[in-house]
Amino acid sequence: MAKHATAQERLFALRETIAKLEGKTPTLVSEEPQGERMAATGKGSRRIALGVDELDAALEGGLPLDGMTEIRTCAMRNAGAGSGFVLALAALIQQQAKAPALLWISDRFSNVEAGLPYPIGLAQYGLQVRHFLHALPKKLEDALWLAETAAASGALAATILEIRGNPSAFGLSESRRLSLRAKAARRPILLLRHASEEEASSAVFRFHAEPGPAAERVLPNGTMLGGSIGFPVFRLTLEKSRNPAPLSFLLEWNSRDRQFCPARQPEPSRLAGDATAHSGPRLPASADGSDRAAALGRLLAFDRAS
Amino acid sequence: MRLTALDEVATELGLRHGQGLAEARAMYPAIDVAEEDPTADRALLEAIADWCDRYTPLVALDGSDGLFLDITGCTHLFGGEQALLDDILLRLFQMGFKVQGAISGSPGLSWAICRFGHGGVIEDGGGEEVLASLPVASLRIGGETIAALNKLGLKQVGDLLSMPRAGLARRFGGHLLLRLDQALGHEEEPISPRRPVALLSIERKLAEAIQAEEEILELAARMALSLRASLEARGVGGRVFELVLFRVDGRVFRISAGASRPLRDPQKIAGLFTERLKSVHDELDAGFGFELFRLNVLQHDLCEASQDNLLGKAEGEAPLADLIDRVSARLGEDVLQAFQLRESHIPERAVFAHPALGHEAETGGKPYPAVMTERERPLRLLARPEPVEAFAAIVPDGPPSRFRWRRVLHDVARAEGPERISPEWWLDQETAQERDYFRLEVASGHRFWVYRQGHYSADYRPTWHMHGIFA
Incomplete structure (x- = not known):
């Protein structure tokens, strides 16, 4: 039983060292209910x-x-x-x-x-x-x-x-x-x-x-x-x-x-070369004028060229 | 080129002051000629004056080749007047200088005896007798007066002494009589010492010279300890200290260190010199060691006595003041700055920086006197406004729509302003122009403080300047 306790002690000390190296407060890693001991030894960084x-x-x-x-x-x-x-x-x-x-x-x-x-x-x-x-x-x-x-x-x-x-x-x-x-x-x-x-x-x-x-x-x-x-x-x-x-x-x-x-505004999307997301011209559809000229000829749905 | 100074051999050969060099060379082809260097001569004289500080703190330069030492109250330290004079002359002789010295009751008499007599110590009351046999030139009077006196057959001072004073004054002016009275000691003549006299001073003469920095510091701490009693007796603490090191071969080093509050603690005083010695390390050449040390208090201030607590630490320790002292001692007083405000609308004039040493604000004493402006000011202000290439989008008062600063083109996204700041006509010239300041945010998000100097008009295009950077 005494031997078990020493092993526990060593294990605990090692854990504490590792926690210190990692910069965490030892209380975070301890599963064992040894709270008062922690409070005495472990000083978390401010x-x-x-x-x-x-x-x-x-x-x-x-x-x-x-x-x-x-x-x-x-x-x-x-x-x-x-x-x-x-x-x-x-x-x-x-x-x-x-x-x-x-x-x-x-x-x-x-x-x-x-x-x-x-x-x-x-x-x-x-x-x-x-x-x-x-x-x-x-x-x-x-x-x-x-x-x-x-x-x-x-x-x-x-x-x-x-x-x-x-x-x-x-x-x-x-x-x-x-x-x-x-x-x-x-x-x-x-x-x-x-x-x-x-x-x-x-x-x-x-x-x-x-x-x-x-x-x-x-x-x-x-x-x-x-x-x-x-x-x-x-x-x-x-x-x-x-x-x-x-x-x-x-x-x-x-x-x-x-x-x-x-900050309140959303982060703008940052693409390579500062390109905008919509690369095409964003002109409003004309409201009160004539529509653009229709394409000439007839539109046919060709099969893929073989 | 003419001869300005001669050594003994040249004097024996019969060469004279003011003789042409070509003539002297024709007479004696083998003479050695060195060009005169007044600055080097001056530096040498000042070095000797520094060295003479070991005898008295009151050392004054006399022309280009003489020194006045006020030895009032110092002679007993060196075994009397004759012993003091012998010591000075012997030491200077060993350094390779031919020096004539005299001790008397007035600077004028000493001057006369050194240059026209044989030197030595003149007892009080014996001045008139010695002076009587000296030529009139020994009175430190101008060449014209000497010539006029000689013309009248008044060759020696003794001839003047027997003359009625009224006639002399009428004929040669008051200056001659003043000089005569000064030489005889009837008229007080102050000498002007080169350095301010230390308020408190302590000296250690060592039997064996020391070189190591640690030994110097240890000695400084011990001297500071002896100084403590005098400081306490006066109820003051030192603000500016000076450590004077006399090297064996006559060179003198002065290291001064300031403190931000009155100091008495020997360890703290020595601590100031620890940093100072580190910063002057390269210049402080110990050579064969230092033989004489002096710790001066050049400036002191009232300081309340504080009682140490049981842990040996005085109450109210000021770590910030300690830090300021250490930094100022090591890197110089100008390195660490604090800011004060001034009543001015011109941004660069509204603030001034001053050394943090001796700054009262951080001790919580003085509030800020000036009122700060409510308008937004940048975090960083350029030392000088830099020219910017810009055009106002809306003439005459608008902000620029784009500008070029340091060869980079910025597109202005938003602008605030203008804030108009008028020049201070009582400082600037009346032609100084108004500035219109704008806060600009450019497309990339950088925020700048830009101003336009002057107004747009038909025949004038104002210039734009970058003055600061916002966060």
């Missing part, structure tokens, strides 16, 4: 829900607050969408954090291309600008050191690191270092990569961000103001996660209420 049920389910509860999340754009022209999504996440985190300070570590080239963060715009976007710090390091090594130090200090609600492309100086080992720091200090790092390829990294999740057409502004009576530009919409693809396939969705950031909601 998550922040994005408020969209479908997405939160895909993210297993939300964005990890003790890890690194990567947001990438495929081209520099999408910098607005990438920055917008990152800052929306930061606003969500800042809202709930005890220490509200945010640090944006920018990349010089991206600043020239896409502009510097603009505080009034940030405030309207839902961030507390009083607690917004902006860093302009000269080199990538400095930026990495800064991100590491900032995350490890635990003084910030979130650290945003902006990088352009896939520099060789920021490889797998550097990203691993960053995510370990984040894990140790239990503070999130948001990695914003402009104009980059998909690359293996130790980020927990990776999003691909593109801009989507914004919905129209909602008037107080519930109708839409035609031709207006409302809250920003992002076309996001969850590229790296535990889901078997990448997940695409349209998300709207409501900067007034500081929350995400699924």
